Amino acid sequence: MKYILWIFFAGALALGGGFVYIYSQVRFDAYSIIDYKPKLTTQIFDRNNELIANIFEENRVYVKYEEIPSRVVEALVAIEDTSYFEHGGINYEAIVRAVIKDIKAGRFVEGASTLTQQLVKNLALSSEKKITRKIKEIVLAIKLETELDKEQIIERYLNHVYFGHGYYGIKTAADGYFRKDLKELSIKEIAMLVGLPKAPSSYDPTKHLDLSLGRANRVLERMYTIGWLNEEEYRKGILEEPAVFDDTLSKNKAPYVVDEIIKEVSKRVDDIRTGGYKIYSTVDLNVQKMANEALIYGYNEILKRDKKANANILNGAIVVTQPQTGHILALVGGVDYSKSSYNRATQSARQPGSSFKPFIYQIALDEGYSVVSQLADIARSFDMGNGKEWTPKNYSGGFQGYISLKSALTQSRNLATINLLNDLGLSSVRAKLSNIGFQNIPENLSIALGSFGISPVNFAKFYSMFPNEGEIVEPILIKYVENSFGAVVNYEAKKEQVLKPEQAFLMIDLLKNVVNNGTGRNAKINGIQVAGKTGTTNNNIDAWFCGFTPDVQAIIWYGNDDNSPMKKIEGGGRTAAPVFKKFMETYIKQYPTVRRVFEQPEGVYKGIYNGVDELYTNDSPLPEIIPANEIIQEQENNGLMF
Template identity: 35%
Template sequence: MVYGDQNASKIGRFIGRLFRWAILLFFLGVIGSGIFLFGLYKYFSEDLPQISSLKDYRPPVISTVYSDDNRVIAEFFKERRIVIPYPEIPEMLVNAFIAAEDSRFFEHKGVDLVSIIRAAIKNVEAGTVVQGGSTITQQVTKSFLLSPEKKFSRKIKEAILAYRIDNAFSKEEILFLYLNQIYLGHGAYGVAAAAENYFGKSVRELSLAECTILAGLPQAPSRYSPYKHLDRAKERQRYVLKRMIEEGYITQTDADEAFSTPLEIRSRQNLYLETAPYYTEYIRQYIENQYGADALYREGLKIYTAVNIEMQEAAQKAVDRGLRALDKRHSGYRGPVDHLAPGDVPGFLKALSETDGTDALNRGDIVKGVVSGISEEKKEIIVETGAGTGIIPFNSLSWALRGQKDGRTAKLFTPGDVVWVRSAKKGALQESRELRLEQAPQAQSALLCIEAGTGFAKAMVGGSDFKKSQFNRAVQSKRQPGSAFKPIIYAAALDKGYTPASQISDNVFVYRDRNITWKPQNYDRKIHGKNSLRTALAHSRNLSTINLLDKIGVDYAINYARKLGIESDLSRNLSIALGSSGVSLLELVTAYSVFANQGYRVDPIFITGILDRDGREVEGINFDSEPVLDSATAYLMTSLMESVVKEGTGKNVLALNRPVAGKTGTTNNLNDAWFMGYTAEYIAGVWVGHDQEQSLGPKETGGRAASPIWLDFMQTVHEGRPVKDFTVPNGVVFSRIDAETGLLPVPGTARTRFECFKEGTVPTRYSRRADAVTEKEQFFKMDM
């Protein structure tokens, strides 16, 4: 018994010593681990980024361009982000992200070991990554302060920083950073930009169904893109809804209803390309040159412009219609856009129905179609479009046969050809099924319109298709203006003592200089002797203008042009009378605006204001107005150019049915066609030509190629507006004169006209034409 008690006592003492050693080793291990962890913490804490930088959150944000009525027309950005204050983010959207990404967000201190273990179990069960272990705070840390490299050391740094952030910031501040910074696919950073990208609405308008789609994106935005993989996006949505039920944010009924709600996923329109591309590109270049690329793409400028969206649309349509009409006058069908094998047609048509559909044809848009058959019996081409089947009648294709050797309409097409078509009448496809064949025109055009008085640039088109060519022919191109330059010469003459009734010579003019002989001619190849300034300008007589310039002097005329806004180099010879020196459309519109503005030069204004991201003004309206002509001179020029429209080369635009002043312009070989004109409200100019100089075609003068575009645009712009006359300023008087001599009429004068003059310049002499009969002569005739 004693022996057994002794053994038991020894074992007890041994166990006691072992226990004490175990405790000691445990504490030593704890202390060692603590020292190790502290050392690890100190090691990885060195050179960590300062979290204080998060206090002033100023991420790259969108710079937005607005129209004259504050509609968005373009956006410029490196990261498409709209920063939205936390109180404006719907609670439902916040809950969806917390449930999906970090359900214990309000409980942990930046790092959540429980969630890490739970996520690992879930992922093992699923056999794939369905749940992440990083907290929202850790994601903020990774996004703002660390690189995305996948290293153990980065994860330790991430945990340290997340803990610091959680202690330094409120949970709401962390959510504000997270929900505005996170990348959600297709260029969208933050929930506000994503809501616009995917659903075309603000975050405040999102439904539960839409909130849960967005909350499912952070894990893999491209994999769960509702644009490209709606089925995957829906599966991810199901997971988010399940998590929201588990966390008590919604009921099963709410989840079922949200999951069954049809989603209207909208592909965000590229406003920069669609609304006013040449205009906004002009703005973009100005901002970048003036303030730098960082300001444009990162600093969220609000750029207000003078462009009017409806006028811009009218300008683009007028240019397109005018160029297509020109193309059909001189070009035959150039062949299909593409050709499809039979097996490729169904997929192509499906894509068309999704992009174009019935609405496009109803609007009169030009869309693609596929030739499915040719019926020589019915004399029609059968075309499948995204809106259904239509037919192109043979009798609408006479233009297409131009230049074709075979001469048979049916031979132009083959089933499978992809062609451009439009509905014969808006909205008529379902009724008549009739289509018209179209093709991209080869010529180019530019149009610029500014508002009288203010100089606000309301519309600008720089070419036929911005997607194909970003070269802006309204401001970057310098082409010979031809006779469109003549009003500058005539205005200069009026300030040299000439009047609208002054007689100028329209006779042969020969200029010789060393080995050069220049013998210009009138367009009609005729000589007209003497004629008035009014007649010479109305009928665009070259010889009259050259003789007039010779009288007033080339240097004087060039200096005069400078006053009106012509900055391009001008040849110091008489050829400038015929517009031989290249100028831009912008310069010409500026010059013509002086006449419309009663002698004031108001340079075109494209930008009406710029604000920075904090609402401070960066730039205001640069309204630069100065009198450069006598108002009487300006009105006389307006009157002279009214005659161009009423009786001369610009008769086409009489159809506007309101007072119009304007001038056509055509260059040698019909390479360039112009029409410059204005009403009491707007000044607009149109140029038509080829980038590589070549003839537009027989008879394609400014009056035929350019003025129809101008008229089309101005008819739309003035529709419903009251008719306004040009204001007659002080210093202008009117007198009846002999239309042939420009002197005062006498009894028996064959033709008189009511002419305008500056005060003090009315003729004082009476006409003594051979066929005029005086009162005395009439008396003797009667006495006989």
């Protein structure tokens, strides 16, 4: 008896020592489960909280235990570990049964893993079938049960395990396979999900629906057998065949937008693909779709007009903003992202051509010119240095002599604009343009024709000064970012007042005239005031329309990626302006409460000049009109009458 006690004691001591030894090897693995920090999916949402895209290394959206329906827990426990809430991490009876079967078979044919052991195996250990690994698994399972409660273990399990099709965690799988939140799932859908971890590839319902339904039925049968489903629920579940979706993992609905958001957020965080952020953008997916369709429409129209056009290099971009807030509602950087991910809306630097003229004219207004000031639309040659002369021409040819500032901008007269710039002083104008933020402005008069590069999104920034009462607002794509702990970082648009409101309104009125009576006629829309400017560069390389209504602004560009010319007929008025019209007509149908009329600020007055109503301000007053009899008398006094 004494020897038996010694043998028992020695065995217990050896067993205890072995436990301590194995625990010392795996204790750090236990803490990786206790202090669980999984790789989480970052999600990008539009302004209406609709998902734009998922960004991830492992596609996992976390769900807390209290948000998991009880039916999900019941189904999981029923099929995987019925005594889960009774054992301490190890089901000894199941182990004995499994060992007997394994001995009879002479190999591993059945395991006896509890949910706790499965979590250990998935998170900390390999799946190899060795005794040492199994012992480590048991040790860790016991340790977990002393550190975590049952609900915490279930939460980790359901968030960590792989559900096939690239989905990690049950919340991700529910949305991916069924486009539903967990609380919206039917009992059959729940059964399909909890049955997946056993063999995710084999039971993937997008590939093997019959096997997935069969596995789900076994889950339902088990729940019914142990009394967790009544007969009606069981029968209904067996007969149900849910709709299954085969979506892409990213669900990316606006790839050009997503690329830019990733770049922007990555300036502040280095774990955007694993940190589980929620990014709330300024984009409206409805508007994004409208803009994309309008851009493709314009692209196809160019191809119809020019059968020789190269569809592979012809491209375009459109940026839609709220000028008052800077919020980007839509950003499309090309006609087909799958063919080219290069974002022409943000990365390109194309010459704006005549669409830049409003900024020259605005400087003139602020210098005391009025809308009726006379400009010289006459041919001139300019010394460019190094023995070179520049003799610019009007786009439509010819010249008109002296014409009003309003007429010059409405008709987009090159010669009048160049002569205006020359009169204002090149260095003075360049300084003023630099002060408001323009960069890379050439040191010659060609800037009057927009002879420098700028991206559409950057151009949208400067154009915002007109509809936004003289305040430049930098376009932004992000409203705020929330991390996995609920902390929020807000993004604010930079703003700078550069004009008086009344001076900006004078330009609005001039640009309305461009649309109503000038080169922008193809952008005119019944029932809403539109202001804007066309732009066409030398040899028809670039075609622009920069337009806005009281609430919405759209910058549109077309051209060839290699800077080769388009057909001679392509230009801002024919190519880009109709795209603005198509987009805005769709927009106001979707959002009929949009403002239709520009609000006139204080300090803008109406006067009559040569029988025509004209606007003026204190800084841009109308010239006095000398009555006709005084003009005749002055001519007689000067000996000019015959």
